[in-house]
Amino acid sequence: MIETIKTYLNEQRDQHIEELMQFLRIPSISAVAEHQPDMIRCAEWTAQSLQKAGLENIEIMPTGGHPVVYADWLHAPGKPTVLVYGHYDVQPAEPLELWNTPPFEPVIQDGKLFGRGSTDDKGQLLLYAKVIEAFLRTHGSLPVNVKFCIEGEEEIASKHLPAFVEKYKDKLQADTIVLSDTQMQGPGKPALMYGLRGLAGFEITVDGANSDLHSGLFGGAVQNPIHALSKLLNSFHDEDGRVAVKGFYDRVIELSDKEREAFKQVEPDSNKVRSDLHVDTLYGEKGFSFYEQTTSRPTLEITSVSGGFQGEGIKPIIPNRASAKIACRLVAAQVPEEIMDAVEHHIRALSMPGVKVTLDRQLRGNPFITPIDEPVMVAAAEAYEDTYGAWPVYTRSGGSIPIVEVLGRVLDAPVVLLGFGLPGENLHAPNEHFHLVNWDKGTETISRFWLKLAAMRE
Amino acid sequence: MIETIKTYLNEQRDQHIEELMQFLRIPSISAVAEHQPDMIRCAEWTAQSLQKAGLENIEIMPTGGHPVVYADWLHAPGKPTVLVYGHYDVQPAEPLELWNTPPFEPVIQDGKLFGRGSTDDKGQLLLYAKVIEAFLRTHGSLPVNVKFCIEGEEEIASKHLPAFVEKYKDKLQADTIVLSDTQMQGPGKPALMYGLRGLAGFEITVDGANSDLHSGLFGGAVQNPIHALSKLLNSFHDEDGRVAVKGFYDRVIELSDKEREAFKQVEPDSNKVRSDLHVDTLYGEKGFSFYEQTTSRPTLEITSVSGGFQGEGIKPIIPNRASAKIACRLVAAQVPEEIMDAVEHHIRALSMPGVKVTLDRQLRGNPFITPIDEPVMVAAAEAYEDTYGAWPVYTRSGGSIPIVEVLGRVLDAPVVLLGFGLPGENLHAPNEHFHLVNWDKGTETISRFWLKLAAMRE
Known part of the structure; x- marks a missing residue:
């Protein structure tokens, strides 16, 4: 089945990338009041895009701030339900003079798509619409039930989303939450971020x-x-x-031996960190590595x-x-x-x-963790491996993305952060871009992931 | 001899107080540039006043800032030389609306002379000129040699005086330095401040x-x-x-038993201090009283x-x-x-x-101390006692008046702080005033002090 999907996506690729470029042309800067009309336009564009993909029950739902776009497809009885989270808003583009090409006039150079929002998060979000389109056009159905909750305030701290999720927790109910708004470890090296402080x-x-x-x-x-x-x-x-x-x-919760082992693959060179920061020595809780100190402690x-x-x-x-x-x-x-x-x-x-x-x-803000041996995490890892030929590394971030924890807690479901961005793609900075190789591998990984989730209930 | 002096001062009192009021009418605010002409006028007034008293070699000497007024009378061979320090500048008068009478239009009410500079320091400084006038008019000579060094920058941290004193240390050389710019312990209770931090x-x-x-x-x-x-x-x-x-x-230098004993007379009620400050307890170095902590430690x-x-x-x-x-x-x-x-x-x-x-x-800034058993200190204490009927208390201040230490150190002479101000006379604040009872007792104390200094060399 995956080969048909890949063939379809490959045939439609130019059209799909052109659609992504349309998405990127809307300056949906949530932080700036004068972009309010662009926010509405972008929510409508998102809704239409999901509808075109074949999703149903499309709604642009008020939140008190920028609206949430909802959609679903619920015709896979007995199969798990996946909630896709993402955001259609972007960071301001300033300082404009540092952009090599205008931030809202996307261009492709050397296999990279440049433009504000290309990796954070429009490029990664649209992967899901295209996977759905591929399944529905080639097989007439999806392997799992799917719901979308796409917000317009992620870049302004998801101000209204926690209350929204509480209010609509029945509507949003799912077995797994998945989002692609994080990074891989490097080219060809997938990563599953499973903890946030x-x-x-x-x-x-x-x-x-x-x-x-x-x-x-x-x-x-x-x-x-x-x-x-x-x-x-x-x-x-x-x-x-x-x-x-x-x-x-x-x-x-102390790190398991498995986690400690996994961390060795992502542990940065502490000598390099030390010298980058211009300090004579790093300093932290004894008995823990830099990566452990900054993520698991x-x-x-x-x-x-x-x-x-x-x-x-x-x-x-x-x-x-x-x-x-x-x-x-x-x-x-x-x-x-x-x-x-x-x-x-x-x-x-x-x-x-x-x-x-x-x-x-x-x-x-509560800490967040999805245990790495959770079945959905194993399915995600296998999907990555099948696509990239490499088992993902397990990462944690020392920072906080409170909405991830809210979604998992309120909906009582494991959250999978399936990142397709790459380090150095300049998110929040001038010349933001997205490596299109991960557009292709992203759709494939998501397709494989859903097939594996479906197989878990066979 | 002291009785003749007192009689003269008593006869001339109205005239002398009228002169002090002239002095107070000059708004010699050293901190404010627009008062520069007043500073010059005030230095000239001071010089004329010293000349009228009978002093000689009057000079208005440049300092790089406001000038110093110098004068001397050196016709007491074999007798000690006393350097009188004081200042003709005053603090700004703001906030003006809190003054009951205009700050530079002095008035006498209930035996108190109101006006900016009345206690700090014009009123206390002019005592010396009047004592000299009294001695010279009644006896044709002074019991000691006298030099005056009157600055115009005390209220702006004596900016140029340390360099001036270094430069003219031969000219200013004296056996004792005396100044009246401090306070008594209370009405009728003289104080000798012998230490500054x-x-x-x-x-x-x-x-x-x-x-x-x-x-x-x-x-x-x-x-x-x-x-x-x-x-x-x-x-x-x-x-x-x-x-x-x-x-x-x-x-x-640890406190002597005599000093510790003397401190008991000036020790404030620590319960009152505590409650005035609204703290649950005072807190400082163990084994020392509040007064010791704030002055001698x-x-x-x-x-x-x-x-x-x-x-x-x-x-x-x-x-x-x-x-x-x-x-x-x-x-x-x-x-x-x-x-x-x-x-x-x-x-x-x-x-x-x-x-x-x-x-x-x-x-x-160096700390300053004149040991209380220094002969000049004993002479000063006796002069106070003869005048007020009470031996002075010995006080130290926790604050710093760096110029006092500079004078003592550079001229290598003991400094006597013979204060005639009273607590509550609002120095640096609205409604500054000087109790005129201490005008009379001040001139008497200074006269007696000089007679005693002269007697030390008989």
């Missing part, structure tokens, strides 16, 4: 006297909020770079600190306040609220005479 | 990677400059509030700290730099440069992998 962000404020004090008249007899804050901030880590907050690591980073006179020169005061902002990156199965509870307990347990400490909880 | 001010910068880093992608594997800075700042004090920098206390205060994104919200980065500014208040016989050496050694001895720490030395 969560976030707990809060601000600590230390208040001392009721006003700034003259450091000559009060220095040495009144607690200085900066001293107290330094003590507090220094207490968050031990000498081995480990977070010293009681209970911080309680829920951390939780961290507590002080992102800013402030206190006293911020102008030029030394104003010799004891400030009445000092504060710091902290971002904890969390890994499964840590819970942001529990982590902030633990920090609050840690603070209360410290002796801080003469000052008052308050904690203001500001950001919460 | 010095200052060592520096900035510490901690540099990490060559740019800010994404806290998701690098968090946990790269040293965060704020973490390193917090460790450093926290290392400066031990749990007992003592500075933990090796050698910091090496040169500190050196301190290391972090006056400001900064690092990371300073705007609203949490920007989850590892900043590439964090910095802190520190002001050490020093006591005799600490040396600012040695203290900064000690801090630098302390920093170098700490293990700080992954970051680079630099120290930028910015401020230096």
